[in-house]
Amino acid sequence: MTLEECRQVCSGNCSCTAYSSLDISNGDKGCLLWYGELIDIRKLPERGQDIFIKMDPSEQESQAGSTRKKAKILEVSFSLLMATILLILILVWYKRKKKKLKVSEDIELPLFPFSTITRATNNFSFNNKIGEGGFGPVYKGVLEEGQEIAIKRLSRTSMQGIDEYKNEVIYISKLQHRNLVRLLGCCIQGEEKMLIYEYMPNKSLDSYIFDKTKRKLLDWPKLFDIINGIARGILYLHQDSRLRIIHRDLKASNILLDTDMNPKISDFGIARSVAGNDIGAKTRTVVGTHGYMSPEYAIDGIFSVKSDVFSFGVLVLEIVSGKTNRGFVHQDHNLNLLGHAWKLYKEDRSLGLADEHLADSCNNSQVLRSSQVGLLCVQKHPDDRPSMFSMVQMLTNENPLPKAKEPGFFTERNLFDEAKSGSQTNSSKNECTITLLDPR
Structure with missing residues (x-):
């Protein structure tokens, strides 16, 4: 009998419980059947032998059902896996799209149509371009009703991207102060991202105080008003605004002047807000401009309200002297502007810091006070800075000022290149915000 014939015999007999193939002799095959209990099962030393055991029909159905159930589970699991993958892909796509759309959703400002800005700037003509910074080019525009505006257009090659764009929009749209530039709205269309500001006809502070001709247009009373206006604007950011802002990039080119030469702080692309009583934080990526960054920020990435105080001190000394901190050159030493101011202060000659063109309009008391305030702001240790x-308060009253301590970043440096060229650097070329990576 073949194995199949043996199976048929066992299946047709209700008493048969198992069957197996049987070697008889000379290759002939037979059939071995079991009835009742399985007994006389031999152990074969060389190789095993298959035995086929008859199962109860209910057990067969249970096994078949279990197999079908496992198949069903696998089928459902595969479907869930495919659905999950599809959902993830949809979420990734939606998140990328949402990131672009969310810019406009977060904004509490008017959205200008791209066609309106194109007409206002004569299709971004070269003649309408009034400057360029780290964010991108800046254009002057005139709306149909005659209002003049300034448009900052995000450059596609800019180191500052969508995060900086949103940062500036969110912060400056929620800040209201006469010494902060006013953001009128924005324009978003495809890859185009622009910010629309009130137009400042007198441009930035650095275009006046560092220009030999134009700085003569500002007498001391106006310069002192500018110093006080900047101080009030920073005070608002640090203390009176609901966001408590650390600007992180205060410099002469970021101070704009309106028709009446009133100062307005601009460029909040790298500003940060701190909550509650917090005064600062730490970052691994240092962003800012050389010559205005405090030592603890430039070296260790620690920024705080005292970082802005340091930058304000540099600004005050630059306004008084009409010289840039980084581009400062003196025939008697290789100190920067901070070092020069410190040297004059120790020699009780701080009036010598004032620009010579201020001689006719100079208020000696205010000049001395401003110079000392500047030095108090740039002291090396943050805790020493007011x-x-x-x-x-120090600028607006006549109370005695505390003595200034040694400023940060005033040591002598190698000015071989500057001395070789015989000219000082014009800081208006340093309008771009730079990024330094913390070496740690």
Whole structure:
């Protein structure tokens, strides 16, 4: 009998419980059947032998059902896996699209149509371009009703991207102060991202104080008003605004002047807000401009309201002297502007810091006070620097000032290149915000 014939015999007999193939002799095959209990099962030493055991029909159905159930589970699991993958792909796509759309959703400002900005700037003509910074080019525009505006157009090659764009929009749209530039709205269309500001006809502070001709247009009373206006604007950011802002990039080119030469702080692309009583934080990526960054920020990435105080001090000394900190050159030493101011202060000659063109309009008391306030702001240790509230008080009253301590970043440096060229660097070329990676 063949194995199949043996199976048929066992299946047709209700008493048969198992069957197996049987070697008889000379290759002939037979059939071995079991009835009742399985007994006389031999152990074969060389190789095993298959035995086929008859199962109860209910057990067969249970096994078949279990197999079908496993198949069903696998089928459902595969479907869930495919659905999950599809959902993830949809979420990734939606998130990328949402990131672009969310820019406009977060904005509490008017959205200008791209066609309106194109007409206002004569299709972004070269003649309408009034400057360029780290964010991108800046254009002057005139709306149909005659209002003049300034448009910052995000450059596609800019180191500052969508995060900086949103950062500036969110912060500056929620800040209201006469010494902060006013953001009128924005324009978003495809890859185009623009910010629309009130137009400042007198451009930036650096175009006046560092220009040999134009700085003569500003007498001391106006310069002192500018110093006080900047101080009040920073005080608002640090103390009176609901966001508590650290600007992180205060410099002469980021101070704009309106028709009446009133100062307005601009460029909040790298500003940061701190909550509650916090005064600062730490970052691995240092962003800012050389010559205005405090030592603890430039070296260790620690920024705080005292970082802005340091930058304000540099600004005050630049306004008084009409010289840039980084591009400062003196025939008697290789100190930067901070070092020069410190040297004059120790020699009790701080009036010598004032620009010579201020001689006719100079108020000696205010010049001396401003110079000392500037040095108090740029002291090496943050804890030694006064708050902006104290700065405003010091500038507006006649109370005695505390003695200044050694400033940060005033050591002598190698000016071989500057001396070789015989000219000082014009800081208006340093309008771009730079990024330094923390070496740690």
